[in-house]
Structures are given as structure tokens and as C-alpha cells.
Amino acid sequence: MTVRVTVDGLDEAIDGLDRGADAARAAASEATGRGASRVAARARQVAPRQTGKLIGTIRAERTPGGSYVVKAGGPGVEYAAIVHEDLTAIHPDGQAKFIERPAIAEAATIEGDIDAAVTQALESTL
């Protein structure tokens, strides 16, 4: 005995899943970018501001893989890593760990934003 089963709309369903995956990936990346920008903004608020040069180098950058990093330093501000890590230094108007602490503080919010963005993207495409 042979039972033949025909599924209508399978191609459309697969197309929908593909679109959903693409939309979810894009939404996650955008939400991550927004989170990285918030971390950078908070980092600029708490970084030592003796000359202002260090604060001017704090930025969120998108990597080729689609994730984001928050960086400080660059030409003329090679000391950024030392300022970030030296807990013994006394800063009248800022603090060490000026990126790491905001990143830890924002982590749960960023996770929530990514979750919401991916859910919304999937619901709108599937």
C-alpha cells in the first residue's frame, strides 16, 4: 500500500523561514549596535577627562562579522588601555574601567533588546 501525502505551500513556508532568519539576524545586529552606542555614551560620561582626548576616541564599531565592539584609544592616545586598567590611578573627574563597567551595567538591557528585536522581526515575517 502506498500513501501519497501532498503538502501545499511548503516552498512558501521555506521561503518564509529564510526571510525570518535574515530579518532576525539583521534585527539582532541593529539591537546590538544600539546597545554598543549606549555603552560608548556611558563610557564617555565616566572616562577621565584631563585633556578630553581620551573621551574623543571612545566609539562603537561594527565588526565584519556583524557584532560590535566599544573601543578607546588611537594615534596620540596610546595610553587608553593603561588608563582603563590602572585601578591605582586617582582621577578627579573619571574612573578606570570606563568601558567595562558601563558594558556590565548595560548587558542585561542589551540582551532584552536583542530578544525583543528578534521576536518582532520573526513575527512580522512569518
Add this chain to the structure above:
Amino acid sequence: MSVEADVVAYLAAASLGLTSGTNLFEGEMPELPDTCVAVAHYASEQSDDYVMSASLTAPGYEIERFQVMTRHATRATAISTANSIHAVLDNLGTTSNFGSSGRTYFRIESDGPPFSLGQDQSLRWRRVANYRARKARG
């Protein structure tokens, strides 16, 4: 006790030639002695069990971040001391009564090997490594 005190006690008992209050300190590194190690707690994180159910993660732990700074007049000694401490702490698994604290430390992981902060104003070499400890609350 604080995570600083726990780690200091653990390192003091680790046959590294470190003695609490002599060349091993809690908190930010003091100006003297020239040769010393300091353990400073600098951040805490939300525990996973606040956002995940008990079926996914064991409740009752907290996450602390601390930095170990090593200082020595000789660069090579600063490097070797920092690396010895790193070998003891990094990737440490479940350890009950960690540092005689009475608490269990479930995991200590580093952000990476010790790296140089260069020389301070007194030309002493400094190296640091950052760690994340998952430990029982209390």
C-alpha cells in the same frame, strides 16, 4: 569576607611566596613595598539565576570581577610572578571553602593572560590580569 580577602587568602596558601599584608594586599596596590601583588574587586554582575529558571542554572551564586596587579623592579620577575598567579587562578573549577572562606567558588576565569601596564613613575614594572569569579552568595 569580600572576594578580595578570599582571593588573597587563597593565593597566600598557594606556595607562591606571597604573604598577606607583606607582599600581598587587598584592594588597590599600595605605594610600598616595590615588590608586591594586589587584588582589587572592581565590578559585580547580575547573576544568571535572576533571569533564568532554576532548571537552567543553580540558584544561589553571584558574579564578581577582580583584578590582580603584580609589580616588581625587574620586568622578567613581574612577568613570571603574574604568570604564576594566573596559572593558579585561571580556569579554576569548583573549590569548596575557597581561601578558607567557608564559601564555594564555582568558577574563576580570566579575560586573558596578564599584560603589561608598563612602568609606573618609580620605574617599577606592572602587570595585570582580570578575572571573573562565580561564587556562592554571602
